[in-house]
Amino acid sequence: MNHPHPRRELGAALLAAAIATFSFAANAADLTVSAAASLTNAFKELGPAFEAQNPGTTVVFNFASSDALLAQIAKGAPADVFASADQDAMDKADAQKVLAAGTRRNFVGNTLVMIVPSDSTLGLKGPADLAKLEVKRVAIGNPASVPVGRYTRGALEAAKLWGTVEPKAVMAQSVRQALDYVARGETEAGFVYATDAGIMKDKVKVVATIPTETSVTYPIAAVAGSPNPDAARKFLDFVLTPAAQAVLARYGFGKP
Amino acid sequence: MDASVWITLALTLKVAGCATVINLVLGVAVGWLLARRRFIGREFLDAVLTLPMVLPPTVLGYYLLVVIGKRGWLGAWLQNTFGINLIFTWQGAVLAATIVAFPLVLKSARTAFELVDPQLERAARVLGLNEWQVFFRVTVPMAWPGILAGTLLVFARSLGEFGATLMVAGSIPGRTQTLSVAVYEAVQAGEDNVASFLVAITSITCIVVLLASGRLAPTVRAR
Numbered sequence: 431m432n433h434p435h436p437r438r439e440l441g442a443a444l445l446a447a448a449i450a451t452f453s454f455a456a457n458a459a460d461l462t463v464s465a466a467a468s469l470t471n472a473f474k475e476l477g478p479a480f481e482a483q484n485p486g487t488t489v490v491f492n493f494a495s496s497d498a499l500l501a502q503i504a505k506g507a508p509a510d511v512f513a514s515a516d517q518d519a520m521d522k523a524d525a526q527k528v529l530a531a532g533t534r535r536n537f538v539g540n541t542l543v544m545i546v547p548s549d550s551t552l553g554l555k556g557p558a559d560l561a562k563l564e565v566k567r568v569a570i571g572n573p574a575s576v577p578v579g580r581y582t583r584g585a586l587e588a589a590k591l592w593g594t595v596e597p598k599a600v601m602a603q604s605v606r607q608a609l610d611y612v613a614r615g616e617t618e619a620g621f622v623y624a625t626d627a628g629i630m631k632d633k634v635k636v637v638a639t640i641p642t643e644t645s646v647t648y649p650i651a652a653v654a655g656s657p658n659p660d661a662a663r664k665f666l667d668f669v670l671t672p673a674a675q676a677v678l679a680r681y682g683f684g685k686p
Numbered sequence: 687m688d689a690s691v692w693i694t695l696a697l698t699l700k701v702a703g704c705a706t707v708i709n710l711v712l713g714v715a716v717g718w719l720l721a722r723r724r725f726i727g728r729e730f731l732d733a734v735l736t737l738p739m740v741l742p743p744t745v746l747g748y749y750l751l752v753v754i755g756k757r758g759w760l761g762a763w764l765q766n767t768f769g770i771n772l773i774f775t776w777q778g779a780v781l782a783a784t785i786v787a788f789p790l791v792l793k794s795a796r797t798a799f800e801l802v803d804p805q806l807e808r809a810a811r812v813l814g815l816n817e818w819q820v821f822f823r824v825t826v827p828m829a830w831p832g833i834l835a836g837t838l839l840v841f842a843r844s845l846g847e848f849g850a851t852l853m854v855a856g857s858i859p860g861r862t863q864t865l866s867v868a869v870y871e872a873v874q875a876g877e878d879n880v881a882s883f884l885v886a887i888t889s890i891t892c893i894v895v896l897l898a899s900g901r902l903a904p905t906v907r908a909r
Binding site for chain 2: 495497572614617
């Protein structure tokens with residue numbers, strides 16, 4: 431017998447394969463981009479374009495509400511790039527010293543809109559109509575962790591309507607969850623970005639564009655201690671190129 | 687810490703308590719059916735009712751949204767017939783917790799009933815007890831330790847239910863926000879002090895439940 435312990439050798443081979451698999455999971459050529467949920471569709475299209483320009487780099491996206499992403503990064507999640515939907519979340523990141531110095535910049539703008547299910551018969555025209563008795567629930571991003579919720583609260587407070595709307599609010603974990611609640615008809619109305627309403631045109635209807643206290647601009651920055659700082663900087667430059675901006679514009683994003 | 691934490695705790699206990707009572711009744715009924723009756727599709731029914739234990743909670747949450755949502759077939763019927771809407775209500779959270787935890791009591795109750803010696807039931811009938819009396823005075827008392835163990839597991843599982851609850855009941859502070867959802871929200875918002883406090887409350891509650899179940903457990907150990 432040349433192989434007295436075939437099982438042991440098989441075990442060793444499996445162990446080696448397992449180690450190889452796990453070590454490659456943290457590949458140095460991976461660029462991890464933690465981006466606000468509203469960027470989901472546009473960034474998924476930008477990823478392959480960036481990979482084509484930077485052979486050998488694989489872009490990995492992590493989409494959630496901006497503050498949830500920040501909480502992960504602050505706890506040491508190995509993200510390379512952080513793109514948030516408002517300055518507030520990025521300011522918090524700055525204060526917690528998790529951003530690479532001098533890399534922060536604004537790259538797109540957006541608009542806050544009020545939406546209703548497309549088959550809604552309540553005839554809601556704007557935030558003032560949310561006081562109606564027929565309106566039982568309103569989907570709003572949770573202001574504590576979702577930027578669209580902060581924009582919404584700011585706008586409604588300015589319009590002296592927050593006190594009326596808050597008791598009806600269903601706090602969503604991200605702008606996409608608020609969109610989903612309205613699209614399923616579970617809430618009579620909701621507040622999302624124009625870009626989100628645009629991807630579900632068949633299920634939701636925009637009834638009003640809401641002026642916000644602070645303009646909706648998205649900042650992006652490299653994360654301090656990023657495992658892949660070169661690719662992170664390239665990605666920051668990439669999102670501001672005319673080609674990338676054209677893709678973002680196609681999804682409804684405006685200039686910052 | 688403000689009063690909202692206690693409201694959240696009370697709501698969590700209310701949801702878990704309701705889910706436990708419903709599951710106790712259903713678990714005993716269906717567990718007995720599966721253990722004592724022979725019918726076509728018996729094992730299939732068992733498998734379907736056990737699914738919530740192995741399916742991801744998000745899958746269950748999605749099923750529930752699709753079925754009991756305003757546009758779901760059951761949800762639309764409930765809305766039109768009774769004016770009942772379960773989405774974003776604490777009753778919706780009870781439904782989610784009930785379904786998720788049901789297999790725990792079902793499995794325990796079925797096994798417990800199967801272990802009851804049919805000879806004893808026959809002897810009771812010979813002594814003149816009717817079927818209901820046999821069930822409540824012989825079968826259930828003999829199977830009780832197993833049923834009780836399953837029921838406690840249901841309560842513990844319901845306390846911690848998160849995924850399906852969040853999808854169906856949402857997160858409305860004071861109305862549908864349970865402890866596990868409140869912890870998630872606090873972590874998402876980076877409010878570590880709130881999260882730590884809620885986690886401590888949750889841990890203490892669970893320890894109290896375990897100690898209480900230890901008090902009830904001697905009946906289990908006695909067997």
